[in-house]
Amino acid sequence: MTHKTQVGIIGAGPAGLTLSLLLHQAGIQSVIIEYRSRDYAESRVRAGLLEQNTVDLFNELGAAERLNKEGLQHQGVYLSFDGVRTRVPFNELTGGRGITIYGQQEMVKDLIKINIEREVPIHFEATATKLEDIDTASPKIQYIQNEETHVLECDFIAGCDGYHGISRKSMPTGSYNEFQKEYPFSWLGILAHVAPSSDELIYAYHERGFALHSLRSETVSRLYIQVDNNDKVENWPDKQIWDELEIRLTDNKGFKLNRGEIFEKSITPMRSFMIDNLQYGRLFLAGDAGHIVPPTGGKGLNLAVADIKWLSAAFIDWYKNNKEEPLLSYTSNCLPRIWRAQDFSNFMTTLFHKQAAQGSFDYHLQKAKFNYIIQSVAQATTIAENYVGLKEI
Numbered sequence: 001m002t003h004k005t006q007v008g009i010i011g012a013g014p015a016g017l018t019l020s021l022l023l024h025q026a027g028i029q030s031v032i033i034e035y036r037s038r039d040y041a042e043s044r045v046r047a048g049l050l051e052q053n054t055v056d057l058f059n060e061l062g063a064a065e066r067l068n069k070e071g072l073q074h075q076g077v078y079l080s081f082d083g084v085r086t087r088v089p090f091n092e093l094t095g096g097r098g099i100t101i102y103g104q105q106e107m108v109k110d111l112i113k114i115n116i117e118r119e120v121p122i123h124f125e126a127t128a129t130k131l132e133d134i135d136t137a138s139p140k141i142q143y144i145q146n147e148e149t150h151v152l153e154c155d156f157i158a159g160c161d162g163y164h165g166i167s168r169k170s171m172p173t174g175s176y177n178e179f180q181k182e183y184p185f186s187w188l189g190i191l192a193h194v195a196p197s198s199d200e201l202i203y204a205y206h207e208r209g210f211a212l213h214s215l216r217s218e219t220v221s222r223l224y225i226q227v228d229n230n231d232k233v234e235n236w237p238d239k240q241i242w243d244e245l246e247i248r249l250t251d252n253k254g255f256k257l258n259r260g261e262i263f264e265k266s267i268t269p270m271r272s273f274m275i276d277n278l279q280y281g282r283l284f285l286a287g288d289a290g291h292i293v294p295p296t297g298g299k300g301l302n303l304a305v306a307d308i309k310w311l312s313a314a315f316i317d318w319y320k321n322n323k324e325e326p327l328l329s330y331t332s333n334c335l336p337r338i339w340r341a342q343d344f345s346n347f348m349t350t351l352f353h354k355q356a357a358q359g360s361f362d363y364h365l366q367k368a369k370f371n372y373i374i375q376s377v378a379q380a381t382t383i384a385e386n387y388v389g390l391k392e393i
């Protein structure tokens with residue numbers, strides 16, 4: 001069966017769902033094709049840190065009612081090295097900006113609900129299998145739903161289908177350069193029914209490896225420890241995870257870790273990846289389809305939304321003002337922010353993970369970098385403004 005729309009969107013993650021709402025607000029039609037079921041998409045545990053720009057955009061879209069009620073606003077972050085803890089106060093150093101803690105799955109739930117209320121079609125359990133005619137004015141998405149093959153004819157295709165999706169793979173290989181860095185460690189992450197042990201996030205370097213204390217709500221904590229890339233969840237009974245977190249998060253001020261029932265456990269590899277061209281013909285990539293950052297800087301989801309701001313503005317200019325230039329500048333508009341986030345995510349990753357023997361030259365360089373945050377307001381400000389997200393790029 002053949003269907004038509006103006007913008008065909010592949011993927012109902014933060015990128016695709018935000019794009020459809022921005023287009024709807026401007027009176028532009030779109031259809032979302034999503035491989036997973038609605039239940040699966042709404043319960044997938046991933047990011048949880050929203051930059052100020054992201055929260056501002058959801059407010060502009062009228063999609064922030066629950067986020068404003070349930071999101072936890074943080075005005076700072078704790079950083080530790082060998083048990084010495086300092087706080088970087090975002091609001092003081094960035095003119096009042098901060099971050100909001102709100103689970104990605106909650107945000108996806110809100111965005112799906114609002115899309116459906118605004119009658120944006122979302123086809124769940126529909127797999128995009130082929131993109132055709134992407135270098136013509138009439139590109140097509142072939143997808144399979146309920147064992148039936150469909151074709152969605154569009155003016156443009158937005159590839160918001162994540163790292164493993166079909167969109168990036170549909171671009172000719174010679175049309176972009178690829179950059180990749182694999183880190184020699186992964187994160188074992190848990191979600192637990194327990195009140196957070198800290199009012200703000202704690203990043204900690206310890207000689208046994210990195211630990212992060214994060215949270216999702218006043219009753220759910222999210223914590224991570226650095227593990228080897230070949231480690232397995234089965235190697236980590238709950239008690240051992242709590243014991244390890246306690247050791248790594250200990251500070252010189254008597255930090256106490258709350259323990260509770262662990263209800264989610266997974267291992268995530270650390271990777272930096274990007275391509276330097278997000279457009280080929282009428283196909284535009286956004287979010288994880290074009291770039292992956294290690295989660296240490298909390299940037300993945302925010303970058304996806306930042307791409308969409310540029311992409312939606314370019315589509316709107318094309319439809320409303322007949323202007324093509326913003327579409328042609330889409331990649332060059334996005335790249336500075338992506339590279340900035342790549343650098344910050346890499347900086348936070350290398351600063352707080354154990355990579356060299358305790359007492360080695362590299363260890364002392366790491367420690368000197370940490371001490372400089374305590375010694376210099378300029379360095380603390382650099383961290384603060386990157387963490388809350390630069391306003392303009």
Ligand SMILES: Cc1cc2nc3c(=O)[nH]c(=O)nc-3n(C[C@H](O)[C@H](O)[C@H](O)COP(=O)(O)OP(=O)(O)OC[C@H]3O[C@@H](n4cnc5c(N)ncnc54)[C@H](O)[C@@H]3O)c2cc1C
Pocket residue numbers: 010011012013014015016033034035036041045046047048049104126127128129160161162163164165166268286287288289295297298299300301302304
């Ligand atoms: C395990 C994990 C943990 C993470 N933890 C953090 C974190 O702690 N902090 C942080 O900032 N970021 C984290 N991230 C990154 C963050 O979640 C992503 O950057 C964010 O989800 C990007 O949004 P997106 O919309 O671009 O892609 P996604 O959220 O990946 O959405 C892409 C969608 O496309 C769909 N899709 C894929 N292929 C097809 C197809 N062929 N047809 C139809 N649909 C398709 C997928 O089912 C998916 O719903 C994590 C990512 C992962 C994978």
